[in-house]
Amino acid sequence: MSGAAATSPRAARRAARLQATAERIAGLTLPTVPAWLTPLRKAALDRLASVGYPDKRDEYWRYTDPDRLVSADVRPAEVFKITDEPPMYQGIDRLKLIWVDGVFSAEDSDPLAGEGLEITRLADSADIHWAADLYGTLEARGQKPVARPLAALNSALATDGVLIRVTGKVSRPVSLIYRRAGTDASVTMHHVIKIEEGGELTLLENGAVAARSSMVIEVEVGDHGTFHHVRTMGRDHERKASTHLFARLGKGSKLKSFTLSMNGRLVRNEAMIWLGGEGGTAHLAGAAMGDGMFHHDDTVFITHEAPGCESRQVFKKVLRDGAIGVFQGKILVEQAAQLTDGYQKSQSLLLDERCQFLAKPELEIYADDVKCSHGSTSGEINEDQLFYLRARGVPEQEAKMLLVLAFLAETLDEIEREDIAQDMRLRLRRWLERHS
Amino acid sequence: MLEINNLHVKLATEDKQILKGLSLSVEAGSVHAIMGPNGSGKSTLSYVLSGRDGYEVTDGTATLEGESLLDMEPEERAAHGLFLAFQYPVEIPGVGNMTFLRTAVNAQRKARGEAELSSGDFLKLVRAKAKDLKIDADMLKRPVNVGFSGGEKKRNEILQMAMLEPRMCILDETDSGLDVDAMKLVADGVNALRSEGRSFLVITHYQRLLDHIKPDFVHIMAGGRIIKTGGPELALEVEQNGYADILAEVQA
Numbered sequence: 001m002s003g004a005a006a007t008s009p010r011a012a013r014r015a016a017r018l019q020a021t022a023e024r025i026a027g028l029t030l031p032t033v034p035a036w037l038t039p040l041r042k043a044a045l046d047r048l049a050s051v052g053y054p055d056k057r058d059e060y061w062r063y064t065d066p067d068r069l070v071s072a073d074v075r076p077a078e079v080f081k082i083t084d085e086p087p088m089y090q091g092i093d094r095l096k097l098i099w100v101d102g103v104f105s106a107e108d109s110d111p112l113a114g115e116g117l118e119i120t121r122l123a124d125s126a127d128i129h130w131a132a133d134l135y136g137t138l139e140a141r142g143q144k145p146v147a148r149p150l151a152a153l154n155s156a157l158a159t160d161g162v163l164i165r166v167t168g169k170v171s172r173p174v175s176l177i178y179r180r181a182g183t184d185a186s187v188t189m190h191h192v193i194k195i196e197e198g199g200e201l202t203l204l205e206n207g208a209v210a211a212r213s214s215m216v217i218e219v220e221v222g223d224h225g226t227f228h229h230v231r232t233m234g235r236d237h238e239r240k241a242s243t244h245l246f247a248r249l250g251k252g253s254k255l256k257s258f259t260l261s262m263n264g265r266l267v268r269n270e271a272m273i274w275l276g277g278e279g280g281t282a283h284l285a286g287a288a289m290g291d292g293m294f295h296h297d298d299t300v301f302i303t304h305e306a307p308g309c310e311s312r313q314v315f316k317k318v319l320r321d322g323a324i325g326v327f328q329g330k331i332l333v334e335q336a337a338q339l340t341d342g343y344q345k346s347q348s349l350l351l352d353e354r355c356q357f358l359a360k361p362e363l364e365i366y367a368d369d370v371k372c373s374h375g376s377t378s379g380e381i382n383e384d385q386l387f388y389l390r391a392r393g394v395p396e397q398e399a400k401m402l403l404v405l406a407f408l409a410e411t412l413d414e415i416e417r418e419d420i421a422q423d424m425r426l427r428l429r430r431w432l433e434r435h436s
Numbered sequence: 437m438l439e440i441n442n443l444h445v446k447l448a449t450e451d452k453q454i455l456k457g458l459s460l461s462v463e464a465g466s467v468h469a470i471m472g473p474n475g476s477g478k479s480t481l482s483y484v485l486s487g488r489d490g491y492e493v494t495d496g497t498a499t500l501e502g503e504s505l506l507d508m509e510p511e512e513r514a515a516h517g518l519f520l521a522f523q524y525p526v527e528i529p530g531v532g533n534m535t536f537l538r539t540a541v542n543a544q545r546k547a548r549g550e551a552e553l554s555s556g557d558f559l560k561l562v563r564a565k566a567k568d569l570k571i572d573a574d575m576l577k578r579p580v581n582v583g584f585s586g587g588e589k590k591r592n593e594i595l596q597m598a599m600l601e602p603r604m605c606i607l608d609e610t611d612s613g614l615d616v617d618a619m620k621l622v623a624d625g626v627n628a629l630r631s632e633g634r635s636f637l638v639i640t641h642y643q644r645l646l647d648h649i650k651p652d653f654v655h656i657m658a659g660g661r662i663i664k665t666g667g668p669e670l671a672l673e674v675e676q677n678g679y680a681d682i683l684a685e686v687q688a
Binding site: 385391395409 | 486487488489509510511513514515520522525526528529530531535536539540541543544547579596600
């Protein structure tokens with residue numbers, strides 16, 4: 001025993017937590033492929049060991065109990081078959097990569113090749129791989145100022161993912177499609193993307209990953225590079241998912257990330273963005289709609305490190321029948337980041353009185369010449385607007401649907417491609433039709 | 437066309453009677469004006485007829501071509517041919533003006549069992565009608581009434597009226613907030629819609645709108661009832677002498 005007898009309750013709790021974490025880590029078996037990843041997996045476990053598994057006492061887990069995301073046993077979930085609407089992105093030319101229960105399906109996927117692209121599966125990547133310099137790097141960086149233990153755990157345990165190097169302007173999106181076959185799967189995947197100077201990539205993600213899933217994407221966007229990301233998180237009602245998007249942006253580069261989330265039991269989407277070069281822009285947006293047991297949490301952290309960058313966060317939630325929405329968003333402006341333009345908006349539309357919206361907007365600014373604003377609101381359908389539409393002959397249900405879509409419209413504006421935005425509108429409309 | 441008989445209306449949430457036995461009969465093809473001092477119940481009448489929440493009808497009837505309006509939902513009243521041009525048109529961010537118009541037109545057609553307009557036909561129609569009202573393409577593309585000037589909002593109301601082709605049009609203080617030129621434009625739009633099968637109820641504070649939209653009858657409303665009815669000369673009398681004389685005369 002050490003001599004630290006007079007510890008505070010807080011220190012004692014921390015010690016107990018680290019002890020419990022160490023015990024759990026001791027019971028983990030790390031995947032052995034690819035070989036180059038082994039030291040990086042071990043380093044990630046060390047990071048987890050130093051911060052501990054998340055706890056609902058943690059500042060950023062107060063609104064979302066992490067227990068169901070980290071508990072040792074994963075409750076099985078029915079595979080949710082969608083038969084009442086067309087598959088996503090129909091008619092949009094894209095490079096399709098398909099995973100079933102987290103296992104890559106080569107026969108269903110397109111060949112791993114494309115102009116301006118170097119794509120490798122994480123699980124069968126060669127021994128010396130360019131991604132070795134990147135895997136876990138942004139995740140490690142993202143452990144400060146706020147610990148992200150689930151991301152460290154992901155870096156240690158990920159069984160597959162894609163490694164994409166972009167050397168040119170790639171017009172054909174890379175489309176990651178997740179499917180489920182089994183009911184009890186827990187899946188951990190990790191993607192690494194490197195966009196070289198002036199490169200351009202659109203990454204699409206859709207489908208149900210597993211009963212419980214952890215997904216990390218690390219993106220390095222080189223100077224004047226562009227990364228567009230559009231993610232839809234299935235319709236599977238029992239989904240428990242945690243995702244992390246880590247991205248570092250170079251000079252004059254652009255990032256846009258949009259997430260559509262419908263239904264699901266528990267979703268925690270974290271984004272951690274560093275604007276590291278002058279004149280970069282990062283736009284993050286999310287539309288989430290759910291009812292009943294739906295608990296959706298967006299936790300966003302944007303750091304302005306370089307001057308003259310612009311960031312924008314637009315997150316909207318439509319909640320009904322007891323659903324809970326959480327938004328935690330921070331804009332951190334470092335001293336060097338003069339002329340920062342930061343914007344953050346989080347809103348919820350509560351369709352009945354049983355729903356909850358919990359929001360924690362934060363600004364932390366160390367530069368003196370910046371423009372930053374944030375706003376968070378929570379409200380109901382506007383009665384004046386509803387009456388106006390009805391007085392023109394629009395039936396009540398349709399009028400409400402129009403108003404809900406109007407509420408979410410601002411998030412869809414953050415999708416670069418109109419054909420993709422159009423597909424999102426269709427999904428939203430269908431959801432509203434099913435739930436009206 | 438519109439028959440209102442002994443209508444009594446109170447606020448739903450408080451014990452305040454607004455309309456106290458209002459009766460009015462509007463024949464097909466005619467233009468009736470309702471004038472009256474503030475608080476006489478003019479706007480309440482327009483809201484009750486169009487079906488807004490917040491009011492309780494305690495007595496009386498209101499029918500449109502023989503059918504009771506008061507039992508219908510607002511959208512059913514619209515499909516039956518009732519139209520209210522709002523005093524304060526509502527802004528709806530996120531809903532494009534064109535989408536709104538098309539949804540409304542087709543919803544009404546559907547409710548009446550008519551075929552919906554194709555996008556081509558709709559576009560042709562809306563462009564022609566917008567042009568008459570000097571509404572440019574940009575205004576059609578923007579979200580409903582968002583960033584519109586007072587005049588633009590009122591012209592947008594008339595455009596909706598032109599597109600929906602109602603039989604009974606209620607104009608609630610359509611002249612408020614308009615300059616002379618804008619008022620003329622709006623009045624021209626209304627006059628172009630005048631026809632044998634279409635009636636108008638023009639609610640206004642001032643006589644000046646009635647210079648442009650010539651009424652067949654003018655009603656003076658006070659204390660929740662029509663207290664005097666006459667021809668266009670009644671509006672001029674109000675303009676010159678105010679409401680006080682008429683009120684005194686009726687009370688005497």
